[in-house]
Amino acid sequence: xxxxxxxxxxxxxxxxxxxxxxxxxxxxxxxxxxxxxxxxxxxxxxxxxxxxxxxxxxxxxxxxxxxxxxxxxxxxxxxxxxxxxxxxxxxxxxxxxxxxxxxxxxxxxxxxxxxxxxxxxxxxxxxxxxxxxxxxxxxxxxxxxxxxxxxxxxxxxxxxxxxxxxxxxxxxxxxxxxxxxxxxxxxxxxxxxxxxxxxxxxxxxxxxxxxxxxxxxxxxxxxxxxxxx
Amino acid sequence: xxxxxxxxxxxxxxxxxxxxxxxxxxxxxxxxxxxxxxxxxxxxxxxxxxxxxxxxxxxxxxxxxxxxxxxxxxxxxxxxxxxxxxxxxxxxxxxxxxxxxxxxxxxxxxxxxxxxxxxxxxxxxxxxxxxxxxxxxxxxxxxxxxxxxxxxxxxxxxxxxxxxxxxxxxxxxxxxxxxxxxxxxxxxxxxxxxxxxxxxxxxxxxxxxxxxxxxxxxxxxxxx
Amino acid sequence: xxxxxxxxxxxxxxxxxxxxxxxxxxxxxxxxxxxxxxxxxxxxxxxxxxxxxxxxxxxxxxxxxxxxxxxxxxxxxxxxxxxxxxxxxxxxxxxxxxxxxxxxxxxxxxxxxxxxxxxxxxxxxxxxxxxxxxxxxxxxxxxxxxxxxxxxxxxxxxxxxxxxxxxxxxxxxxxxxxxxxxxxxxxxxxxxxxxxxxxxxxxxxxxxxxxxxxxxxxxxxxxxxxxxxxxxxxxxxxxxxx
Numbered sequence: 001x002x003x004x005x006x007x008x009x010x011x012x013x014x015x016x017x018x019x020x021x022x023x024x025x026x027x028x029x030x031x032x033x034x035x036x037x038x039x040x041x042x043x044x045x046x047x048x049x050x051x052x053x054x055x056x057x058x059x060x061x062x063x064x065x066x067x068x069x070x071x072x073x074x075x076x077x078x079x080x081x082x083x084x085x086x087x088x089x090x091x092x093x094x095x096x097x098x099x100x101x102x103x104x105x106x107x108x109x110x111x112x113x114x115x116x117x118x119x120x121x122x123x124x125x126x127x128x129x130x131x132x133x134x135x136x137x138x139x140x141x142x143x144x145x146x147x148x149x150x151x152x153x154x155x156x157x158x159x160x161x162x163x164x165x166x167x168x169x170x171x172x173x174x175x176x177x178x179x180x181x182x183x184x185x186x187x188x189x190x191x192x193x194x195x196x197x198x199x200x201x202x203x204x205x206x207x208x209x210x211x212x213x214x215x216x217x218x219x220x221x222x223x224x225x226x227x228x229x
Numbered sequence: 230x231x232x233x234x235x236x237x238x239x240x241x242x243x244x245x246x247x248x249x250x251x252x253x254x255x256x257x258x259x260x261x262x263x264x265x266x267x268x269x270x271x272x273x274x275x276x277x278x279x280x281x282x283x284x285x286x287x288x289x290x291x292x293x294x295x296x297x298x299x300x301x302x303x304x305x306x307x308x309x310x311x312x313x314x315x316x317x318x319x320x321x322x323x324x325x326x327x328x329x330x331x332x333x334x335x336x337x338x339x340x341x342x343x344x345x346x347x348x349x350x351x352x353x354x355x356x357x358x359x360x361x362x363x364x365x366x367x368x369x370x371x372x373x374x375x376x377x378x379x380x381x382x383x384x385x386x387x388x389x390x391x392x393x394x395x396x397x398x399x400x401x402x403x404x405x406x407x408x409x410x411x412x413x414x415x416x417x418x419x420x421x422x423x424x425x426x427x428x429x430x431x432x433x434x435x436x437x438x439x440x441x442x443x444x445x446x447x448x449x450x451x452x453x
Numbered sequence: 454x455x456x457x458x459x460x461x462x463x464x465x466x467x468x469x470x471x472x473x474x475x476x477x478x479x480x481x482x483x484x485x486x487x488x489x490x491x492x493x494x495x496x497x498x499x500x501x502x503x504x505x506x507x508x509x510x511x512x513x514x515x516x517x518x519x520x521x522x523x524x525x526x527x528x529x530x531x532x533x534x535x536x537x538x539x540x541x542x543x544x545x546x547x548x549x550x551x552x553x554x555x556x557x558x559x560x561x562x563x564x565x566x567x568x569x570x571x572x573x574x575x576x577x578x579x580x581x582x583x584x585x586x587x588x589x590x591x592x593x594x595x596x597x598x599x600x601x602x603x604x605x606x607x608x609x610x611x612x613x614x615x616x617x618x619x620x621x622x623x624x625x626x627x628x629x630x631x632x633x634x635x636x637x638x639x640x641x642x643x644x645x646x647x648x649x650x651x652x653x654x655x656x657x658x659x660x661x662x663x664x665x666x667x668x669x670x671x672x673x674x675x676x677x678x679x680x681x682x683x684x685x686x687x688x689x690x691x692x693x694x695x
Contacts, residue, residue, distance in 0.1 A: 065448065120401035127397060131388045135474070136452035140384050143445045144398060147377070150441055151402050154434060158405040161426055162412060216475065220516075223477035224470060226663065238559040246547045310541035314601065317510050318560040319532035 005203075012200055015193035022186035033101045043093040045191035046086045047115060049198050053083035054118060054149070061145035064138055070213060073138035076145060078205035080125055082198055087119045110159040117155045121148040232324045239328035244335075246305065253301050254339065261294045261340045262347065269351040279352040284414030287348050288407060292374065294340045295333075296396045299378035302329055303386055322447035330379040330442075337371055357420030366417070366424065369431040370410035376435065377402055380442045383449050406434050463488040463523060463609055463640035464509055470517035471504050471664075478504040479515070480664035486642060488608075491635040493651045494644045496661035502644045503540060505661070506611050509642070510537040523608060533561060536607035538598050540614050546587030550597050551580050554604060561605035572604035573597070577626055592623035599627060603634065610634065612643045616650055624650050 023041035030037035060076035063069060094112060095105040106112070125148065129141045179187070247254060268286050306312040315325060345367075348354060356363060378399050385394040413427035464486040471479040478501045486492055494502050507513045508520060511528030523531045537543075544553050554569035570580040576596040586594060595615055603610060612631075616624040624647065632654030635641050643651060648658065658670040 065445070117401055117404050120404075124398045124401050128384070128388065128394065131390060131394060133389055134387045134452070135472075136387060139448060139452050140387060143384065143449055146445065147402055147438070147441060150437060151405065154430075154437070155405045158408055158430060161430070162408055165412070165422060219475040220472050220477060223472070223475055224480050226480065235560065238556060242545070242548070242552075242556050245552070246545060249547050305545070309544055309546065310539055311543050311545060313512055313537070313539050313541075314543040314557060315560065316512055317532065317535065317537045318557070319529070319562075320560040 008196070009200060012193065012196040015189070015196055019186065019189040019193040022189045027186040028180070028182055036097060036100050039093050039097040041186050041190045043090060043097060044187060045194045046089040046093065048191055049194045050083050050086035050090060050115075050118075052195070053079045053086065053198060053202070054122065054152075057083060057122075057145055058149040061142035061149075064142045065146070068139075070138070071210070073142070074206050074209040074213070075202075076138075076142065077129065077209050078202045080122055080129075080141075080145075081205055082201045084119065084122050084126060085201075086194070086198065087115065087122065090115055091119060108159070108163075110156055110163055113159045114152065114156045118148075118152055121151065232321050232327075235320050235324035236327040236331070239325055240331055243305070243328065243332045247332075247336075253298070254336070257294065257298055257336070257340055258343055260297055261290075261344050264290045264293055265344050265347040265351065269348075279354065280357075280418045281415060283348060283352050283354055283418060284416075285411045286352075287345070287414065288370070288410045290344055290348075291337070291341055291371070292400075292403075292407065294344065295337045295371075295374050295378060296399070298336050298340065299333060299375070299382050299399075300392050300395055302333055302379055302382040307386065316451065322450045323443050325450070326379065326383075326442065326446040330376050333375045333379050334372060337375055341367060341371065354418065356418050358417035358424070360417075362417050362424055362428070363414065365428055366410060366413045366431070369428065369435055370406060372435050373406040373410075373431060373438070374399075374403060376439050376442055380446060380449070383446070387452060406431060409434070461488040462486065462521075464642070465521040466505070466509070466518070466666075467520070468518040469505065469508060469515045469520060471501075471508060471513065472516045477664055479508070479518075481518070482661070482664060482666050483518075484659060484666045484669075486640060488640050489635065489638050490656040491631060491641040491643065491651075491654055492657050492659050493648060493655040494642060494659045494661060495646075495648055499663075500661040501664040502661050503613050504664075506537075506613050506642065506644060510535065510611050512537075531609075533605065534608045536602040536605065536610045538602040538610075538612040538615055540617070542586075542594050542598050543601065544586045544594065544598060547585055549583050549585055550578055550589075550600075551582075553586060553597065554601060557601050558604055563605055568604055572600040575603075576600045576630060577623075590620075591618045592620045595619050596623060596627065599630070608639060610639055610641045612641070612645075614644055614646070616645055616647050628654055 019041075023038055027038065027041065029035055057076050057079040060072045060079065063072040064076060094115075098107070099105050125141060125144050128144055129137055132140055268290055272282065272286055303312070306315070378395065381398045382395050384398065385391045388394045409427040409431050413424035413431075416422040416424045416427070462485045464484075466482055466484050466486075469479045469482040470477065480501075482501065482505055494505070496502050504513070508515050509522060511522075511532065520526070520528075522528055523534055525531045528535070545556075548556070550573055551566075551569055554572060555566065558564070558569055573580045576599050578593060578596055578600070586597060589597065595617075599612070599615060602612065610631075615627055619627070628650050631641055631643065631651075635654065635656070643655075645651065648655075652672070655672045657672055659666055660668045660670070
């Protein structure tokens with residue numbers, strides 16, 4: 001492996017370790033929720049990372065539709081998969097946090113519901129990629145990605161309105177609750193560490209995709225020259 | 230011929246063919262009836278409670294009926310590979326899409342026209358709010374399902390399990406529209422709230438996704 | 454068997470490559486198809502004939518290589534001047550012959566019933582026939598499919614196995630029709646396994662094997678045809694009668 005990736009991985013491990021230290025040791029114990037609240041330092045950064053990855057997926061899909069560039073498609077495939085992983089973390093840590101603190105596993109508030117819908121959309125994206133036949137997987141997936149991206153703000157606004165009509169508990173203290181200043185560092189450190197981890201995972205997945213394409217290319221070249229692959 | 234004229238020609242052709250064979254519509258009508266009956270068995274509340282949940286039930290029933298209808302959208306074009314004849318011609322791809330979407334819209338509307346009254350009967354429904362608002366919600370909501378459904382049906386042609394792929398992709402994307410349809414229907418039936426926001430939201434959803442479909446359909450049609 | 458006096462290239466295929474996954478259906482197919490000629494494309498199953506035709510018709514994009522049809526690299530632009538008859542019937546079983554043709558004519562901007570009637574009569578079918586195409590015999594179906602492919606008076610006509618499962622009489626009728634169309638200046642590419650049917654009307658037989666065009670046999674006694682032996686397009690781009 002070349003030097004830069006090694007250094008990056010080293011920094012990422014360090015960041016993850018430091019961020020964990022920040023979240024589990026340094027951060028103050030929350031007033032009402034106690035130590036359970038520390039899940040927040042995993043829940044929120046995972047969410048931000050997932051949204052970022054999905055946004056990159058949208059950009060890569062748009063580039064693919066415009067230029068039919070296979071590298072863009074590889075980025076799209078990689079970010080979708082890693083994004084779904086982080087999104088799953090959000091959906092699992094949410095209920096784990098909510099149950100002891102608020103007594104409920106789930107609520108249909110705007111943020112959680114939007115995250116769930118986003119997860120559903122991207123799982124369907126991955127299913128489409130896996131089950132499509134023919135050579136146009138990239139194109140079909142890119143089209144679906146555009147639909148998904150356009151849908152998410154609509155989902156958010158819809159649920160927000162629905163919740164003003166039918167209020168229900170908001171996990172995480174709603175959008176108005178402030179954050180104690182001492183809680184920002186562990187939050188941001190974890191976000192940094194998760195983002196770096198995401199970059200590594202996406203890079204690995206991207207390389208895997210490109211290698212697969214390479215193999216197909218080799219087979220194609222052999223077929224072109226007249227041998228049997 | 231303009232796009233509009235070609236859309237009309239394709240739509241007329243589809244309607245004529247459907248009228249002649251009636252194979253899809255007959256089984257669909259019966260399926261729609263069955264769905265309503267089964268729902269009525271499963272959810273059998275008093276008349277007062279039913280107004281609160283009928284909105285959700287009706288739209289879920291419409292959704293299932295719509296999916297079965299949408300799955301056969303492109304079946305006719307794939308028989309004899311006749312879609313190739315369209316693709317080879319200079320006719321614009323969007324004319325084909327609009328014709329199929331409008332055809333599906335009419336198709337699903339017929340099913341809704343059957344299921345709606347049945348729900349009213351089985352649930353002893355009476356609307357507190359003005360019924361014309363229900364009509365508006367139904368039209369906007371049906372188009373929301375049908376426009377994306379027609380597009381995704383075209384996507385699923387090139388997948389291994391075609392029939393399940395359509396609802397799998399369609400449902401997540403349709404969630405906001407479904408919520409709007411259900412809540413507005415409930416608001417109108419119970420008279421508890423104004424459905425104005427929902428109607429506006431459905432309008433926005435319809436416009437946005439119709440535009441996205443029209444933008445992307447040509448690429449999808451010509452995917453091999 | 455018309456004296457070839459045109460050197461214009463109607464369809465220029467240059468090193469066309471087409472992959473289906475790992476399988477290379479076309480492996481560098483090149484040929485200049487000259488205008489006003491009737492070419493019969495022969496080859497074993499799997500040689501890439503149908504794929505070549507579908508790429509020329511614009512139904513598939515080549516993985517590599519260049520294609521020009523009627524001077525244009527963009528096939529959408531010349532779609533009005535190209536007719537395609539596929540291996541499958543490309544017809545609606547539930548509609549009658551005239552209804553099918555009326556619809557397809559509409560796609561090409563033709564609203565005149567007379568055009569459809571003439572097309573049906575040209576292929577030897579009765580325009581008044583109300584029978585649904587699903588109940589046609591194979592010979593009738595192929596004739597109607599041909600009518601559909603040519604009713605907009607295209608300059609390039611592509612036919613994929615038009616005589617498959619067709620009775621002898623229909624086959625020779627259709628061959629004669631193709632000859633007349635060629636005499637009227639159309640460029641015709643026909644894939645068939647039944648070379649004998651085309652013997653009287655073909656200008657050249659093009660042989661394909663394993664995704665390439667390997668040889669051409671001129672069918673015209675006059676030495677007016679060039680016989681491209683799979684040379685790169687650059688050389689035969691300025692084709693002249695030798």
